[in-house]
Amino acid sequence: MIEVEGLTKLFGDRLAVRELTFTVQPGEVLGLVGPNGAGKTTTLRSVAGIIAPSAGRIRIAGHDLRAEPIAAKSRLAFIPDEPHLFDYLTVGEHLDFVARLYNVSDAPERRHALLSELELLDRIDSFPPELSRGMKQKLAIACGLLHAPSALMFDEPLTGLDPIGIRRMKATILRRAQEGAAVILSSHLLHLVEELCTRVLVLRHGERVATGALGDIIAERPELAGRSLEEVFIALVGET
C-alpha cells in the first residue's frame, strides 16, 4: 500500500506540490494526470524516495519513507519514462546487480521468468546500446520487477513503444496489480489511464483537482456528463 499524507514540495520559492493526500491500496492502479508542470513527476519522485518532500509523510507497505528509507525503498520500484541503464553492463548483469541491491535470494529463477515474460532471454548478453528502445524499456521494467515490489510507479510507461510493446506493457502493469501491488501510473495518454486505472488523481499547479473513479468524478459534476474523457480533463484542469 502507498500512503501519502500532506505531501508538499518546494523548489526554492516555487511550490511544485501542495498538501497532497492519497492512498493506493494493493491491487489498485491510480492514474496520475494533469497538464505539464502540474506536479506529477515531482509527486512520483517524492514517493519513490528520489527527492525529499518539504513536508508531509509517505509510507510504503507500512514503512515511513523518511524514518525507514531502506525498508521502504526495498518494497518499491520506480520506472521512469526514459530507461536508465548502464551502458557497460549486459542485460543479465543488470539483473545480477539489482538482485544484489535488493538481496533477492531466488534471483536466478525470477530472472529467468522475467526475461522470458519480457522476451529478453535471447538478449541476455547484450549491452544496452545494442538494444532497441522497446527492449531497453523492457529491461528497465525487468530490473524494477525483479524484487517483486509491493508498490510500483510508472512515469509515461508507453513512451517510444510499438503497438505490440504497448499491449505487453499494459498486460504487465495489470498483472502486477492483480498480484497485489499498489500501482501509480502517470501519463498524458488519457485512454491508457481510462483503460488501466481504477481511480484517477487529477493535479493542477501542484494541487489536487479531483480524485476517485472516473464515474464518481463525473457524478460529482453533472455538467460533465456525456462528455469525452478529454473534455472532462480539460474542464477539470481549467485549460483550453
Added chain:
Amino acid sequence: MGRGALGYLIWHSFRNRTAQQVRRLRQPRYVVALLVGIGYLFMLAHGNAQPDRHPFLRGAFLELGLAAGLLFLVGWTWISSGKQHILAYSTAEVMFLFPAPLSRRALVRYKLLRAQVVIVATTLLWVVILGAGRGELPVLLRALSLWCLFTTIHLHRMGAAMARSSAAEHGRFGMRRHTLLIIVLVVAAVLVIAALLQAGNRLISLPAGASPLASIEAALRAPLALVVLWPFRLLAHPLASTTGQEWLRSFPWAAGLLVLHYIWVIRSDAAYEEAAADASFERARMLAARRTGARISSRDRPYSPALWPLTPAGDPARAILWKNVAMLLRRSRLRTWVMISMIVALTLVVASAGLPAAAKAAGTLLLVWGGFFFALGPQWIRNDLRTDLAHLELLRSYPLASDAVIRMEAASSAFILSLSQLTLLLLGGLALMYVPAPAFPGTLRLALAAAIVVVLPALNFVGMLLQNGAALLLPGWVRIGPAHGGVETLGQSVLTALAYIFALVLVSILPATGAVGLASLLSPALRAWAAIPAACGAAALLLAEGWLLSLWLATVYEEVDPGDGEMEARGMGHGA
C-alpha cells in the same frame, strides 16, 4: 550572412554561458569556491614570480623536454584509434548548421574559432601556472608562445583526425589520396624508431653515476633524436626563450608552423564534411540513443572478459563497487592495455639487463610518472559519483544508505587508482633495484614500500571523497562524466590537481602527525620496521576522517535535486 550568424552563435554562446556561471554565484558555496580559487591563483602567480624557482622550466632543457612531449603527443594522435571527437559538433549544431547554406570552409573556420575560446582561456591559465611575474620574458610574449603552441596542436589534431577519417572512409582510394601524407608518416616513424634506438644506446653507454635528468638530456641530444625533434623544438623554442630578442628570432618559425597547419586543415576541407558529419552524427547518434533509446551498432559494443560473479546475498552497497569496476574495465581501450604491457616488458628488460644508467633513468621516469598519476590520476579515473551523477535518479531509488553509496563510489575509483599507482611504483622500484643507493639500505626500502602499500589506498580513498564531494557541492563547475582529452583542458587539469593536492595535504596533517609520533615511539625497538605500524596508524586515521567526510557528504547527496535545471542542462538526468 553565414559568417555573421556563426559569429553571433559563438559570441552569444560564450556570453550566455558566462552569465550562467555568474548566476551560480547567488549560491554561497559557489562564492566561497570562487574566493578560494582567486586566492589560490594569486598565491600561484605570486609564488612563481620568484626568479629561478623552477630552473628546469626554462632554457635548453625545457625546449628539449617539451619537444619530446610534443612528439609523444603527436605520435599518440596518429596511433590512437579513438573516435574523432575533435571533429564532432553538438547535436544542436548538427541540426542547425549542417542543413544551412554554409560552405565547408565556413564550418571549418567556425570550428576553429569556437576552439579559440577554450585555447585562450587555457593560455591564460598556463601563464599563471608558469609564472606571470617572472621577469625574463614579458607576459605577453609568454602568452603568445603558449597560444601558438596550443593552437598548432589543436590544428594538428584536427588535421590528423580528418586525414585518418577520410582514409578510413575511402579505403584504398583514400590511401591513394593521402600518399604524400603516408610517406611522410612512414619516414617519420622510421626516424623516430631509429632515434629511439640511438638514444637507447647512449643511455646504455652512460656511466652509472649519471643523474637521471642528465641521462635523459643526453639521450635527447643524440644526433637522430635532434633531427626528429627539430620541428617540435621550433614550436617549443619561443616558450623556452629567456630574452625578448631570442623570442623574436624563434617566434616566426613557430608561427610559420601554425600557418602551415592552418593551410593544411583548411585545404583538407574536401574531406572535412564527411569526416565531421560522420563524427557529429556518431556523437548525435550516441546522444540520441541515450535519450531516445534507439539501437546503435555492434561496433560500439564494449567488450571485456566476464566480470567476477555478483551473488544476490551480501552487502548490497558492494554492488556499486562491482558496477563501477565494470565501468572502468569496459570503457578502457585496447591501446591502454598495450601501452601498460609495453611499459612492464621494457622495465623488466632494462632491470634484468644490468644497465645501471638506463635502469636509473627508466626507474626515475616511472616514479615521476607515478607522482604525476598521484596528482592527475584522480581526474582521469572517474568511475565514481562523478560519472554516476548522470544516474542520480536511479541511485537514489536504490535501498541503500546515502553514506554507504558515497563510500562505495569513492572506493571504486580509489581502488583502481591505488592499483595503478602501486604498479608504477613497483615497476620503478624494480628498475632501481640494481642501482646502488647507500642512503636507502635494503631493509629501509622494504619497510617504506610496505608502508606505502598500507597508506596509499587510504589516502586515495579520502582523496576520492574530496573529488566526489567537489562534484556534489559544485556540480555547475566540476566536470561530470568521463575525462576530456586534449591540451586545451590541460591548464584546468593542472590547477585542479594542485588544488587537490593542497586539500589532501590539509586532511593528511593529523594522520601524518600521528604516524610520525608513532614511528618515533617505536623506532628504537623496531628500527626501520616502525614505518609499518606508523603507516597502519596513519591509514586508520585517514579512514576515520573519510568516514566522517562520507557522513557529511551523504547529507549533501540527499539534498541534490536530480531534476533541477543545472543537472538536466549537463545531461545528468538521462542514461549514460
